[in-house]
Amino acid sequence: MRKLPFDRNWIEETAKKWPTPFHVYDAKGIRENAKRLKKAFAWNDGFREYFAVKAAPNPHLMKLLRDGFGFGSDCSSMAELVLAEKVGNVGESIMFTSNDTPAEEFLKAWELGAIVNLDDITHWDFLLETLAGAGVGRDFAGRVMCCRYNPGPLKGGNAIIGKPEEAKYGFTRDQLFKCYAKMRDAGVKRFGLHTMVASNELDPEYIVDTAKLLFTLAGELHDALGIDFEFVNIGGGIGIPYRPDQKAMDLERVGEGIRDAYCELVEGKGMKPIRLYMECGRCITGPYGYLVAKVRHIKDTYRLYAGLDACMSNLMRPALYGAYHEIVVPGKEGAAERKVYDVTGSLCENNDKFAIQRELPVLERGDYVVICDAGAHGHAMGFQYNGKLRSAELLLEEDGSVRQIRRAETLDDYFATLDFPSP
Numbered sequence: 565m566r567k568l569p570f571d572r573n574w575i576e577e578t579a580k581k582w583p584t585p586f587h588v589y590d591a592k593g594i595r596e597n598a599k600r601l602k603k604a605f606a607w608n609d610g611f612r613e614y615f616a617v618k619a620a621p622n623p624h625l626m627k628l629l630r631d632g633f634g635f636g637s638d639c640s641s642m643a644e645l646v647l648a649e650k651v652g653n654v655g656e657s658i659m660f661t662s663n664d665t666p667a668e669e670f671l672k673a674w675e676l677g678a679i680v681n682l683d684d685i686t687h688w689d690f691l692l693e694t695l696a697g698a699g700v701g702r703d704f705a706g707r708v709m710c711c712r713y714n715p716g717p718l719k720g721g722n723a724i725i726g727k728p729e730e731a732k733y734g735f736t737r738d739q740l741f742k743c744y745a746k747m748r749d750a751g752v753k754r755f756g757l758h759t760m761v762a763s764n765e766l767d768p769e770y771i772v773d774t775a776k777l778l779f780t781l782a783g784e785l786h787d788a789l790g791i792d793f794e795f796v797n798i799g800g801g802i803g804i805p806y807r808p809d810q811k812a813m814d815l816e817r818v819g820e821g822i823r824d825a826y827c828e829l830v831e832g833k834g835m836k837p838i839r840l841y842m843e844c845g846r847c848i849t850g851p852y853g854y855l856v857a858k859v860r861h862i863k864d865t866y867r868l869y870a871g872l873d874a875c876m877s878n879l880m881r882p883a884l885y886g887a888y889h890e891i892v893v894p895g896k897e898g899a900a901e902r903k904v905y906d907v908t909g910s911l912c913e914n915n916d917k918f919a920i921q922r923e924l925p926v927l928e929r930g931d932y933v934v935i936c937d938a939g940a941h942g943h944a945m946g947f948q949y950n951g952k953l954r955s956a957e958l959l960l961e962e963d964g965s966v967r968q969i970r971r972a973e974t975l976d977d978y979f980a981t982l983d984f985p986s987p
């Protein structure tokens with residue numbers, strides 16, 4: 565059974581001020597984890613994590629990671645760029661890893677001095693056109709340009725991200741050589757190289773292999789084009805153990821494995837030092853966010869249903885991917901009497917279920933349930949289908965205090981975009 569950083573009393577007190585459902589993030593857990601990540605890669609001079617904003621786009625969390633640990637922001641949209649700017653992550657503290665990118669987002673990223681990570685060979689000319697159209701100077705010498713590599717078929721691919729050759733992202737190998745040559749000829753002097761071939765991956769060797777692939781490719785690009793790489797970015801995708809039988813990623817093993825690869829493929833080949841970057845989201849905040857909800861109804865038909873006051877607009881991973889999230893019932897952790905439930909939300913969608921046929925302590929109306937590992941790609945994926953509103957986000961500080969870092973939506977928010985009087 566998962567150990568929570570709060571208990572039923574805390575929920576009862578907190579819910580008086582912020583009614584359920586709400587998301588709560590554990591600041592202590594996030595900080596300890598960030599420290600561990602940095603330590604595992606401390607051997608690499610200039611190692612940097614660019615927190616994937618899409619995982620938890622809340623400026624309070626982004627600031628916690630920036631101020632405490634120097635984490636940059638990996639952005640993929642205008643809103644994420646503006647969030648990064650607002651928390652003080654500008655210049656090379658932003659990695660702009662986008663795809664199907666509109667001109668105004670390239671322009672914003674350029675104006676912020678972000679590291680622009682191109683997703684396609686045609687985007688280099690598109691960027692040049694965009695800058696010319698906006699009358700922006702083309703000082704490429706000081707800019708770091710990066711390209712996203714799609715290696716095509718890889719030993720079976722990764723469960724969530726699928727097979728790279730079926731993914732819409734990135735350049736082929738041949739395109740990569742052509743684009744770096746074009747950028748070099750246009751006056752770019754600073755380069756990075758990116759790929760992301762994993763999602764929710766728990767095998768350390770997969771991440772080490774990603775780094776090996778990039779170190780090798782950086783060497784080949786150097787030999788062919790005479791350019792040096794300041795960094796390689798291994799993307800996000802480090803997994804977390806959603807299921808009780810899964811083991812957390814061994815970050816120290818990943819760090820050591822990549823260090824060995826670095827010694828062999830970078831230092832051993834006489835290449836200039838390369839900084840290691842990553843843009844993880846899930847493994848940074850995922851295990852430290854909880855969706856707290858209340859049992860609204862118990863229904864006994866062909867199955868036993870526990871209907872919550874939360875629904876898939878608060879956490880859609882189970883409905884979207886059939887993802888498993890552990891559920892804890894505070895105050896009933898050790899209960900001997902258990903039953904099997906489908907734990908549902910109130911959307912008119914039969915897949916609005918947080919758990920299917922899950923054995924839990926016997927539930928009653930008014931019980932609180934805590935859905936674990938909701939701290940990344942959780943609140944962020946929320947939507948308003950069926951007129952459901954998104955919940956508040958709270959931050960549990962190390963001293964036990966709690967503060968709201970995003971209020972719950974109201975009906976006025978729902979009506980805000982309608983050209984019609986609000987109620």
Ligand SMILES: Cc1ncc(COP(=O)(O)O)c(C=O)c1O
Pocket residue numbers: 616618619638661760763764799800801802843844845846847940
């Ligand atoms: C380009 C890119 N970078 C980073 C991430 C973060 O992935 P994760 O949260 O699994 O680490 C994603 C996730 O979708 C992504 O698309």
